[in-house]
Structures are given as C-alpha cells and as structure tokens.
Amino acid sequence: MASKVRIAARVRPRLPGEPPDDGGLTVCRADPNASSSSANTSGNSSNTSTGGSFTGISVPNPRDATQFFRFPFTSCYDADSTQEEIFNADVRPLVDVAWSGITVTIFAYGVTSSGKTHTMQGPPDDPGVIPRVVETLFAKAGSTSTEKTEISVSYIEIYKGRRVRPLGRAGECPQAPLWRSFEQVYSTATARRSVGATLLNRASSRSHAVLTLEMKVRVLDPATGAPIKLREGKINLVDLAGSENNKLTGNDPAPHAYHTATRSSRAILQDALGGSSVSLLICNIAPAARFRADTLNTLNFASRTKEIENKPVVNERDVRPPPPKLDFVNLPAPVAAPKAVSTATSRPGARPSLVHVPAESRMSTVGVVEREKIPPGLSEAEIDARIARAVEAEVARRMEEKERERQLELEKEREREKEREREREREREAGSSKRTKSPKRSPKPKTRELPPGLSPLLKRHKDLDDELQARLAELERKFERGNRDSALGGGLSDVLSPVSRKKTGRAYVALARSHSQQGNLELALDLYRRAETFVPDNIKLKERIIEIEWAVKNNKAFKPSPKRPKREKKAKPRDGEAGAGADAETDAGMDVDVVASTRARSENPAVESDDQMEVDEVEKSLTGGHAFGVELTNTGSKRGLVDAGMETPVKHKGKKQRIIHIESSEDEYEPAAAPRKNRRRVAAA
Numbered sequence: 071m072a073s074k075v076r077i078a079a080r081v082r083p084r085l086p087g088e089p090p091d092d093g094g095l096t097v098c099r100a101d102p103n104a105s106s107s108s109a110n111t112s113g114n115s116s117n118t119s120t121g122g123s124f125t126g127i128s129v130p131n132p133r134d135a136t137q138f139f140r141f142p143f144t145s146c147y148d149a150d151s152t153q154e155e156i157f158n159a160d161v162r163p164l165v166d167v168a169w170s171g172i173t174v175t176i177f178a179y180g181v182t183s184s185g186k187t188h189t190m191q192g193p194p195d196d197p198g199v200i201p202r203v204v205e206t207l208f209a210k211a212g213s214t215s216t217e218k219t220e221i222s223v224s225y226i227e228i229y230k231g232r233r234v235r236p237l238g239r240a241g242e243c244p245q246a247p248l249w250r251s252f253e254q255v256y257s258t259a260t261a262r263r264s265v266g267a268t269l270l271n272r273a274s275s276r277s278h279a280v281l282t283l284e285m286k287v288r289v290l291d292p293a294t295g296a297p298i299k300l301r302e303g304k305i306n307l308v309d310l311a312g313s314e315n316n317k318l319t320g321n322d323p324a325p326h327a328y329h330t331a332t333r334s335s336r337a338i339l340q341d342a343l344g345g346s347s348v349s350l351l352i353c354n355i356a357p358a359a360r361f362r363a364d365t366l367n368t369l370n371f372a373s374r375t376k377e378i379e380n381k382p383v384v385n386e387r388d389v390r391p392p393p394p395k396l397d398f399v400n401l402p403a404p405v406a407a408p409k410a411v412s413t414a415t416s417r418p419g420a421r422p423s424l425v426h427v428p429a430e431s432r433m434s435t436v437g438v439v440e441r442e443k444i445p446p447g448l449s450e451a452e453i454d455a456r457i458a459r460a461v462e463a464e465v466a467r468r469m470e471e472k473e474r475e476r477q478l479e480l481e482k483e484r485e486r487e488k489e490r491e492r493e494r495e496r497e498r499e500a501g502s503s504k505r506t507k508s509p510k511r512s513p514k515p516k517t518r519e520l521p522p523g524l525s526p527l528l529k530r531h532k533d534l535d536d537e538l539q540a541r542l543a544e545l546e547r548k549f550e551r552g553n554r555d556s557a558l559g560g561g562l563s564d565v566l567s568p569v570s571r572k573k574t575g576r577a578y579v580a581l582a583r584s585h586s587q588q589g590n591l592e593l594a595l596d597l598y599r600r601a602e603t604f605v606p607d608n609i610k611l612k613e614r615i616i617e618i619e620w621a622v623k624n625n626k627a628f629k630p631s632p633k634r635p636k637r638e639k640k641a642k643p644r645d646g647e648a649g650a651g652a653d654a655e656t657d658a659g660m661d662v663d664v665v666a667s668t669r670a671r672s673e674n675p676a677v678e679s680d681d682q683m684e685v686d687e688v689e690k691s692l693t694g695g696h697a698f699g700v701e702l703t704n705t706g707s708k709r710g711l712v713d714a715g716m717e718t719p720v721k722h723k724g725k726k727q728r729i730i731h732i733e734s735s736e737d738e739y740e741p742a743a744a745p746r747k748n749r750r751r752v753a754a755a
C-alpha cells in the first residue's frame with residue numbers, strides 16, 4: 071500500500087534578540103467543525119489561522135508583500151505548540167508503525183536555528199521526538215509478556231559528507247533500567263556533536279545526526295513460550311544540518327543537506343523518500359523576515375516531498391522451528407520381489423506391497439507401516455508424497471525389469487528361430503542329397519510316383535482312387551444284395567466260379583496294394599481281407615494281411631515284400647482260357663504272387679495284366695455274370711458297367727440285359743493295352 075510522506079510544519083517562537091515578527095507568515099489549521107476560516111494571531115511568534123479548510127503555511131512573496139504563497143501540509147504547529155503535542159499527533163502513531171515491523175523515518179529539516187534540534191532532541195526539561203520515541207519503545211517492550219523485544223540504538227554524526235564518529239550505541243534494552251543507560255549514551259552523544267559557530271547561530275549544528283532504533287519483536291506462543299513470529303522494525307530519527315544558503319552560513323554548499331549525506335545516511339533518506347519507509351518530515355521554520363527566502367525554499371522542498379509515495383514493507387516472518395529435513399537418501403528400499411514380503415503378516419491373497427517393509431514391522435496396510443517408519447513431524451501430505459514417490463520408483467523399476475525380460479525372451483526366440491531355420495536347411499540339404507543318391511527311397515517321390523508296373527490307368531487318372539472307391543462301394547452294395555439274394559445267405563464267392571473268385575480277389579488285391587502304397591493301410595487291410603474271401607487258400611495273401619495288421623497295430627509304415635522278378639510270359643492263352651488258371655501270373659505292380667494260388671501258377675500263366683480289367687471283372691462278377699444274369703457288353707462307343715438300378719434294355723446273345731453307361735469318356739476307362747480284347751474275354755468268361 072502506498073504511503074505518501076507526511077509533512078508537519080512547525081514555526082518556532084521568536085528568539086530573544088530577534089526583531090519583531092513582521093506578521094507575514096501565517097500558520098493555517100483547518101477545523102473540521104468550523105464553517106469558515108478566521109484569523110488568529112497568537113502571542114509573539116507568528117500568525118495562526120484556525121477554523122478554515124486549509125492546513126498549511128501561508129507566506130507572503132518577498133518581492134510583493136501583497137502576494138501569498140500557500141503550502142498545504144499534513145499538520146502545522148505554531149510557536150505555541152508543545153513537544154508533547156507534536157509527538158502525540160504525528161510521531162507516536164509512527165512508533166506503533168515501526169513496532170509492527172516497518173521502517174519509519176522522521177527527520178527535521180529547515181534552516182539553521184529554525185528549531186530542528188529543539189524539535190528532535192529538545193532540552194532535558196522539554197524532551198523532543200527522540201527521547202519520547204525511545205521512552206515509548208521501551209515502555210512498549212516492557213508492557214507485554216507475549217512478545218520479547220530487543221532494541222538496539224545507534225547514533226552517528228555526519229559532517230560534510232563524512233561519518234565523523236559514532237555518537238553512541240546502546241545494546242539490547244529489553245528492560246526499563248536500560249533506558250537510563252540510553253539516556254547516558256545519548257546525552258554524551260549529543261554533547262559530542264560537532265557544533266560550529268556560525269554567523270547566524272552560534273549553537274547550530276553543521277552536521278547531520280542520525281539516531282537509529284532497531285527493534286526485534288518476537289511474538290511468543292502463549293502455550294509453549296517459543297517464538298512464533300519475528301518483526302523487525304526500525305525508526306530513523308534524523309536531525310539534518312541547516313538547509314540555509316551557504317552565503318548565510320558558510321557551511322555546506324549544497325542547497326539541501328541530504329545531498330551531502332554519506333552512503334548510509336543517503337540510504338536512509340532514499341528509503342524515506344520513495345522507498346519502503348513510512349516517513350515524516352518535520353519542516354522547521356524560523357519566523358524572522360530575514361529568513362523568508364530560505365523559508366520559502368524549505369517550504370518548496372517540503373511541498374515536493376509530500377508528493378513522494380513510499381511503499382512500506384512489513385518485515386515479519388515465521389520463526390517456528392522448521393520440520394526436520396527428510397532423509398530421502400535413506401528411504402526404505404523398494405521390495406526386490408514379492409517373495410520378500412512376509413506371508414505370515416500379510417492378508418491371505420493380498421497383493422504384495424510395492425514398498426519394502428520388514429516383516430516384523432509390517433501391518434495390514436502399507437500406509438500404517440509407512441507412518442510408523444517415517445520420522446515424526448511430517449504432515450499427512452508429506453507422508454503421502456513420500457509413499458507415492460517410493461511406489462512410483464518401484465513401479466518404474468519393475469517395468470524396466472519386465473522390459474528387460476521381454477527383450478531377453480525376444481532374443482531367445484530369435485535364436486530359436488534361427489536354429490530351426492538352420493535345421494530346416496540341413497534337412498533340405500540332406501533330402502536333396504538322398505533324392506540325388508536314391509530317389510526311390512525318398513518318401514515324397516514314393517507317394518507321388520506310382521510304382522513301376524502299376525496299371526497305366528493309375529498313372530493316367532489322378533482321381534482313380536476316388537473312382538475305385540465309388541465303384542467298390544457299389545460293389546459292396548451289390549455284394550450285400552447278392553448275399554441277400556443267395557438262397558442260403560452265403561458270400562459272393564460262393565456263387566462265383568473259381569475263375570471269377572480269383573479275378574475278383576485279384577481286383578481287391580490291386581486296390582489294396584494301391585492304397586497300401588498311398589499309406590492307407592487300414593483301407594488296404596480291409597481290401598486284402600475282402601480279397602481273401604475270394605482266394606482263401608492264398609498263403610501270400612494271408613502273410614500280407616498279417617504284415618499289414620502288424621503295421622496298423624503298431625502304427626508302423628508298411629514295407630511290401632520285394633517284388634518278384636517279372637517272368638516271361640510263356641504263352642498267351644486263348645480266349646476263354648483265362649478262367650481257372652488266369653491267376654497264376656500277373657504284371658508287376660500287382661500282387662500276383664498273392665492272388666495267384668500256388669496250384670494255378672504253374673498251370674496257367676497270367677493272361678490278365680490290366681488293373682482296370684480286373685476291376686471290371688470284379689464288377690462283372692459281383693453285379694452280373696452268372697449270379698445276377700447281367701453281363702457287360704461291348705456294343706456302342708462307351709463301355710458300361712452293369713447296374714441293376716438303371717435299366718437300359720439291350721439284347722445280347724438273345725438275352726435282355728440291363729446296361730448302364732458310365733458317364734465318362736472312353737479314354738478314361740480304356741485300358742492301355744487291349745481293353746476290347748480283355749472285355750471280350752471277360753464277357754466270354
């Protein structure tokens with residue numbers, strides 16, 4: 071808050087020997103209760119005007135007595151005013167201000183012999199501002215038990231811009247007896263003050279005197295007596311040297327005394343005029359007409375000064391002992407792992423604490439534990455902040471640990487992938503080498519490539535297996551129907567001729583072998599067993615069945631017996647001779663050795679080498695032939711299989727036959743070698 075410099079003007083009485091007052095200078099004091107101003111000339115000093123609206127000094131123009139200069143001030147005192155009056159009205163309030171922790175500066179300004187020293191110091195029987203201030207301060211210091219005050223006093227003299235000497239210093243003055251000590255010091259100091267004889271005032275001072283009273287007021291805690299607050303106030307009481315013109319005094323050439331102040335005194339003045347001090351300028355005025363010009367200068371200076379704004383600062387601070395410093399270096403170390411937390415004192419299933427707590431001191435909650443471990447004197451917020459920091463540090467540490475583990479796992483996975491890639495590369499190289507050296511042993515070619523000697527039909531038609539499956543299923547149905555139709559319910563083999571049984575068996579063997587080569591051992595086994603029903607005496611077939619049963623049971627790959635070297639066909643049997651002895655020998659790739667009975671092998675060399683022929687033979691034997699009165703025909707461009715379910719009446723050898731045409735091209739079913747001849751033989755059979 072801004073505070074303008076207060077100005078109090080005081081006109082001293084006429085001194086003995088001075089010429090009578092010319093009555094030109096008037097002290098005006100406003101009376102709030104008066105409606106109009108009135109002039110009142112008092113005593114022997116100066117004119118006083120009271121009751122008006124103006125408070126200040128009215129001075130006639132030295133060059134024109136009919137003109138008056140009016141200088142408004144905060145307060146004005148005439149020659150009849152007393153020391154007490156000035157102190158109570160303008161100074162005492164400032165003592166309270168200083169007591170509250172603000173710097174107060176009171177200085178007297180005026181021409182020599184204007185009464186500055188009288189106002190500030192005063193005679194012993196009429197003490198001025200300084201003694202009254204000191205007395206008031208000491209009185210205040212001893213008036214309360216809730217405050218403890220230290221007052222220090224310094225008094226210095228400054229002459230022509232130089233600090234001459236300390237006039238005195240009093241130490242701590244907490245008690246009234248020290249007042250007497252101060253008086254002694256102050257009296258000695260004032261006696262020492264340089265006094266130079268001047269032409270105008272033989273007792274006037276040509277130096278500045280600065281008395282500083284510093285107070286430290288400690289506000290005590292009523293309960294404990296300990297200091298809570300500390301206020302540091304200061305009062306600067308300055309008795310400036312005469313501001314008169316040098317022509318008159320032969321003293322300081324500067325028009326204003328504070329221009330010649332020392333650094334310390336200049337600091338005081340700067341603080342008083344535009345600084346942080348609350349200031350009071352007592353403008354002392356000599357009433358004599360001969361000082362009128364200097365009086366005007368003094369009043370002008372005072373008028374300018376009163377426009378100066380200060381910004382007082384309260385010097386007060388909390389002096390309670392600070393809380394003990396937290397030793398964050400020795401914060402509880404975060405728990406290294408959940409297993410470090412004692413399970414004996416933890417709640418069952420509770421999440422382990424992020425904050426390390428010794429097992430013996432751990433309680434049900436983290437907060438309780440932390441409060442027990444934290445030094446006393448911390449606020450709730452500080453405790454929470456400390457715990458939060460510890461938790462954050464632990465979380466960050468765990469996240470870093472997780473990230474490291476993740477990176478490590480990724481690295482391991484990359485290494486494993488590289489190892490797998492190397493393994494695959496080795497396998498590829500090994501496979502390539504095997505294929506190069508022994509392509510027949512390579513598993514892939516074995517599945518893709520048909521063994522040599524298989525029917526060309528198997529090589530030509532990739533979907534032969536499906537077709538065979540479908541046709542076998544059809545045969546199964548017809549077989550079942552044949553069983554039902556047979557009088558005694560016997561198997562198909564019972565109604566077939568021996569040749570047809572063997573051919574049918576060979577057809578099953580061919581299919582079984584095909585499936586076994588493809589790895590369908592269970593299906594192959596089933597087909598072998600069916601073949602066995604047609605050729606029950608075939609030892610090789612029985613052995614093959616046993617081998618495959620073992621392979622299926624033990625989940626092993628089946629390795630067929632080495633193929634029998636192909637034998638030279640001795641003689642091609644005539645048509646119609648493919649009956650009983652046709653199972654003796656077959657082409658390679660067929661289980662001729664299985665199908666053929668030992669009895670027939672030597673007697674009837676193989677005449678049938680076509681898988682498709684054998685399948686057709688099976689179908690013929692199952693669906694038509696002698697058992698069902700159905701027979702294949704070679705009429706038409708397409709070869710057909712007999713199906714009782716689809717009737718196409720044709721005449722063949724005088725008999726009505728039901729012929730069904732497979733919806734396939736002839737190429738698909740045309741065997742590679744002599745199909746028509748074979749069909750004719752079948753038909754004959």
Ligand SMILES: Nc1ncnc2c1ncn2[C@@H]1O[C@H](COP(=O)(O)OP(=O)(O)OP(=O)(O)O)[C@@H](O)[C@H]1O
Pocket residue numbers: 081082083085149180181182183184185186187188189271273274275276310311312354
């Ligand atoms: N209000 C007053 N009542 C009675 N006497 C006064 C008053 N003011 C000043 N005097 C007398 O006037 C004389 C000069 O006063 P004082 O020494 O205080 O002037 P000054 O301004 O301090 O002069 P200097 O600058 O030379 O020190 C003194 O003898 C003093 O006693």
